[in-house]
Every structure is written in structure tokens, then in C-alpha cells.
Amino acid sequence: MASTIPTVAIPGQILGPATFYSAGPGTHISENNVYASIAGPVIVDPAQTKTQKKSTLRVARDLLDAKRAPVQKPRFNTLPAVDSIVLARVTRVQRRQATVAILAVLDDASFDPSQYTPDNEKFASALTVAPNPESHNNTDELRFQGLIRKEDVRAVEKDRVVMEEMFRVGDIVRGSVVSMGDQSFYYITTARNDLGVIMARSDVGNMMFPASWKEMRDPVTNVAEPRKVARPL
Amino acid sequence: MNDRRRVNGPAEGTRRPVFACHVDTASAPTRPQRQREPKAFRKIALETGLTRSASGSSYIEVQPSPPPASYNSLIPHSSSLKLACSVHGPKPLPRSAAFSPNLVLTTHVKYATFATRKRRAHVRDASERDLGVHLETALRGAIIADRWPKSGIDVTVTILEAEDDRWWADAPDSHDASWGMMNVLAGCITAASAALADAHIDCLDLVTGGMAALVSDDENPDAPPKLVLDVDPSEHRSIVAACVVGYMPGRDEITQLWLKGDSSNAVLEDGDKRTVHEALIDGAVTAAKSVHAVLAEVVRESILAAGQ
Numbered sequence: 001m002a003s004t005i006p007t008v009a010i011p012g013q014i015l016g017p018a019t020f021y022s023a024g025p026g027t028h029i030s031e032n033n034v035y036a037s038i039a040g041p042v043i044v045d046p047a048q049t050k051t052q053k054k055s056t057l058r059v060a061r062d063l064l065d066a067k068r069a070p071v072q073k074p075r076f077n078t079l080p081a082v083d084s085i086v087l088a089r090v091t092r093v094q095r096r097q098a099t100v101a102i103l104a105v106l107d108d109a110s111f112d113p114s115q116y117t118p119d120n121e122k123f124a125s126a127l128t129v130a131p132n133p134e135s136h137n138n139t140d141e142l143r144f145q146g147l148i149r150k151e152d153v154r155a156v157e158k159d160r161v162v163m164e165e166m167f168r169v170g171d172i173v174r175g176s177v178v179s180m181g182d183q184s185f186y187y188i189t190t191a192r193n194d195l196g197v198i199m200a201r202s203d204v205g206n207m208m209f210p211a212s213w214k215e216m217r218d219p220v221t222n223v224a225e226p227r228k229v230a231r232p233l
Numbered sequence: 234m235n236d237r238r239r240v241n242g243p244a245e246g247t248r249r250p251v252f253a254c255h256v257d258t259a260s261a262p263t264r265p266q267r268q269r270e271p272k273a274f275r276k277i278a279l280e281t282g283l284t285r286s287a288s289g290s291s292y293i294e295v296q297p298s299p300p301p302a303s304y305n306s307l308i309p310h311s312s313s314l315k316l317a318c319s320v321h322g323p324k325p326l327p328r329s330a331a332f333s334p335n336l337v338l339t340t341h342v343k344y345a346t347f348a349t350r351k352r353r354a355h356v357r358d359a360s361e362r363d364l365g366v367h368l369e370t371a372l373r374g375a376i377i378a379d380r381w382p383k384s385g386i387d388v389t390v391t392i393l394e395a396e397d398d399r400w401w402a403d404a405p406d407s408h409d410a411s412w413g414m415m416n417v418l419a420g421c422i423t424a425a426s427a428a429l430a431d432a433h434i435d436c437l438d439l440v441t442g443g444m445a446a447l448v449s450d451d452e453n454p455d456a457p458p459k460l461v462l463d464v465d466p467s468e469h470r471s472i473v474a475a476c477v478v479g480y481m482p483g484r485d486e487i488t489q490l491w492l493k494g495d496s497s498n499a500v501l502e503d504g505d506k507r508t509v510h511e512a513l514i515d516g517a518v519t520a521a522k523s524v525h526a527v528l529a530e531v532v533r534e535s536i537l538a539a540g541q
Binding site for chain 2: 183
């Protein structure tokens with residue numbers, strides 16, 4: 001059967017019978033056949049566990065996606081989902097919550113940001129360019145919005161959290177999505193050691209380095225600022 | 234809506250100059266004649282991924298029919314379809330919007346002000362909104378919307394050059410309806426489908442637009458009208474009825490259907506048992522199938538180009 005599967009598929013192209021294959025991301029089933037629903041290279045993931053008998057057919061979004069090993073929980077889109085790790089920029093800090101704009105969704109732990117190019121702009125520039133509060137055409141409104149509630153900031157001493165000492169506007173945060181949230185916000189938590197602020201600028205404007213789990217330090221002025229710091233990878 | 238912030242040209246256009254060489258009837262331009270077979274198509278140029286800032290984009294162009302050898306007027310002999318489509322998203326819904334578990338599709342179709350022989354307004358008018366609704370219907374049937382919760386996409390089509398509604402030298406009321414819109418819609422559907430594939434939005438199939446029409450070129454009003462595919466309205470004396478479909482060849486499904494004109498009195502050629510509507514729809518579906526061959530090749534090429 002493997003010889004009849006096309007290497008590259010376009011939407012609506014028949015890939016194989018649904019009795020032999022199960023439909024992975026980028027495909028759909030219609031009338032007992034697996035069809036492609038996006039354009040891209042076709043990948044066959046062989047059946048790996050005892051519970052799963054059929055091989056999975058999927059259509060990759062890009063070359064990076066094509067090389068990725070099959071995962072337990074397949075993703076049918078590029079949107080943030082529950083448990084996905086996201087990189088986000090803090091846009092507003094309030095007493096009970098902080099709003100963030102989601103810059104990128106990291107699919108798994110073996111993620112290399114230097115190889116990652118989101119659809120619209122270079123990922124690196126999104127991280128390093130500080131948002132200009134004067135500019136009205138910033139793209140944060142076009143990104144998916146996230147919300148870090150006060151009780152989701154850290155796992156211990158939740159009632160002593162002061163939001164201003166955890167995040168500042170412009171910080172880049174690594175977080176995990178806890179829920180799809182309401183119509184506009186995804187709910188994000190940083191209550192893990194490897195989650196929290198990963199990049200921040202000091203009051204003076206210098207890029208700071210992490211000094212402890214609750215402190216970042218400016219290398220020039222040597223002034224420490226409080227943050228909920230992520231453990232460096 | 235009035236457009237008061239710009240200096241617009243005169244609403245009704247100006248009279249074109251009549252040059253002395255055209256006063257004698259011998260050298261006056263004559264109506265172009267269709268040179269192709271009734272089921273032959275004009276060539277299509279289609280390309281994806283030209284707009285870098287959009288998540289998906291496409292550009293489509295139809296080859297204009299060649300001018301006759303004797304043509305020496307400064308007025309362009311014929312118009313041909315040129316349009317650009319871009320897809321933005323999936324992006325978050327606006328803050329005021331309600332929760333949606335599906336992908337929210339919005340379509341905009343806009344003529345450039347210079348797209349037609351009569352200048353178009355900057356503000357979208359009724360016909361452009363109409364085209365937008367038709368395009369949305371055509372795409373909605375093809376998109377798998379439940380793969381993208383809480384997000385929306387914008388499909389924007391800019392028509393750079395539109396098909397003529399009638400031959401430019403005809404009297405204004407000799408062709409009553411805006412037949413050019415039919416070709417424009419077919420092009421919009423095909424271009425939007427290519428842009429959606431470029432943006433990696435899940436679709437059931439590549440939906441394509443096809444157009445067919447019943448035309449009567451005969452001087453004798455009793456002669457039966459002919460069914461032709463991919464019609465350039467300027468090449469025919471009158472169009473009886475026309476049909477556009479959005480069609481998914483892999484599933485043999487029509488997502489959008491638009492019939493226009495009065496075909497109640499029309500009679501098909503002898504031996505044709507179909508009704509006029511069936512014949513028109515069959516013709517448009519045949520046209521859509523042919524366009525699909527081009528579209529599929531373009532999408533496949535774009536994947537291979539991305540892989541290098």
C-alpha cells in the first residue's frame with residue numbers, strides 16, 4: 001500500500017483508504033478514504049503502540065513540521081492549545097492579572113527558536129524589538145491575547161503575589177496554557193520553575209540577566225529588579 | 234455612502250475624444266470576434282505567495298484576446314481579468330466579537346478605481362459587497378472551520394483589471410446586465426482558493442470558479458443561442474444568460490451557484506435534452522474542472538518550491 005501514497009499532496013487529494021490508515025493533522029476522512037486538507041509533504045507515521053493498530057497519515061505544514069517525530073497528542077492547527085508552551089510579551093500589568101500577547105507557540109521541548117519562523121515576521125526580531133508605546137500600529141492587537149491571573153503566577157505563596165513585582169510591560173514570558181479561556185483571552189500559567197520571565201529590560205533600558213528565581217540584574221548599573229524568573233534552560 | 238474626503242474624478246466619466254480617423258466608417262473599430270472554440274479557454278497565469286506580509290496570497294491573470302491586425306485605436310482593444318488575493322490570519326477575533334468555536338471567515342472584494350473603463354469609487358458599492366457575499370458562500374463550503382477555534386481569517390480580493398460588461402464601443406444600453414461580474418467572481422473564487430492553500434487553512438478540496446454563458450451572435454433573433462465557456466462579454470453581440478459555480482472537483486460538489494439572465498425563452502440546439510439551466514450549470518462545472526487543473530499544478534509547484 002505504501003507505494004500508492006503520494007509524496008506531496010494538495011487539498012482534496014485522496015491519500016489512502018481509512019481502513020488502513022487513521023487521519024492525522026492536515027487530513028480529513030470522507031467516504032472511507034483519507035483526504036489531504038492542506039498542501040504539503042505527506043508523512044506516514046507507523047503504528048507504535050499496542051492500542052493503535054493503523055498507521056497515521058498526516059500532511060506537514062512545512063519542512064520543520066515534516067521532520068518532527070510523531071507525538072502522542074496530534075495538533076490540527078497552529079493555535080495555542082491546553083498545555084502548549086507559549087512565548088508572550090507582557091502588554092499590561094494590573095493588580096489581579098497581567099495581559100500578554102502570544103508571540104509563538106512552542107510545540108514540544110525540543111524546540112529551537114533560532115530555526116523557527118512564524119508566518120508573519122522573523123521570530124528573533126519580535127523578541128528583541130521593544131514595543132513602542134507611542135506607535136498606534138503595533139501588531140500586539142493582531143496576536144492572540146493571553147491572561148496571567150495572580151493565582152497562576154507561581155505555585156507557592158500564591159496570596160503574597162504582587163503583580164508589579166512579577167512582570168513589567170515589555171517582558172518576554174514563557175508560559176503554559178491552562179485553558180482556552182473566554183472569547184478573547186487564553187489563560188496562561190507560569191507556576192513552574194521553568195516558566196516565567198525569560199527576557200526583560202531594566203528601568204534604564206538594559207537587557208537584564210537572571211540572578212535568582214525572583215530577581216533579575218542589570219549588568220551595567222548592577223541594580224536588581226524583582227521578577228518571576230524562569231529557570232534558564 | 235458619499236466619499237467626500239478625496240478628490241474624485243467626475244462620477245459619470247468624460248466623453249472619449251473621437252479622432253478624425255474614426256469618422257470615416259471604413260477604419261472604425263469592429264467588434265472583436267471569439268476566435269476560440271466554444272469550449273476552449275483563455276490562458277491563465279496564477280501564482281501564489283507574492284504578498285510577503287500576508288499569510289497566504291495569490292495573483293491571477295487571464296490572457297486578453299489578441300486585437301485584430303487592422304486595429305489602430307488608442308483605446309485598449311479588450312480588457313482581461315487581473316486580480317490579487319491575500320489571506321490574513323488565522324488571527325484573534327476582535328474584542329467585541331462573541332466566542333466562536335469555528336473559524337470566522339470574512340471576505341472583501343474591491344475594484345481598483347482604474348479597474349474598469351468607467352472609474353470606480355474608493356468606497357465599496359453594492360456590486361462589490363454582492364461579490365463579497367458570493368465569494369464567502371463559495372469558500373465557506375470548502376473550509377473545515379472547526380479546526381481553528383476562536384480565530385478568524387480575512388480574505389481580501391483586489392480587482393486590478395475587470396472584464397468588460399460589453400464591447401466598449403457599443404451603445405450603453407445594448408448589453409443590459411453587468412456580465413463582467415460573472416467572470417470576476419469565477420476568478421475571485423479560484424484566486425481565493427489558491428491563497429487559502431498558500432496559507433495552509435484546512436479545506437475539503439480546492440474550490441474553483443467556472444463560468445459559462447448562452448450567447449447569441451446571430452443577426453436572426455430566432456436562431457438558438459450557443460453555449461460557450463469562459464466568455465469574454467465584449468466578444469458577443471448579446472448574452473442571454475450566464476452561470477458561475479464554485480465547484481469542488483474531488484467531491485463533485487457545488488458550493489456556490491449564480492445564474493443570471495433570462496433563459497425562459499431560450500431553446501438549446503437540436504438533440505439537447507437538457508433544460509437550459511442544466512446546460513448552463515454543466516458548462517460552468519466543466520469550466521471549473523479545467524481551471525482546477527491549473528490551480529492544482531500551481532499549488533503543487535509552490536510546495537516543491539518551498540522545499541528547496
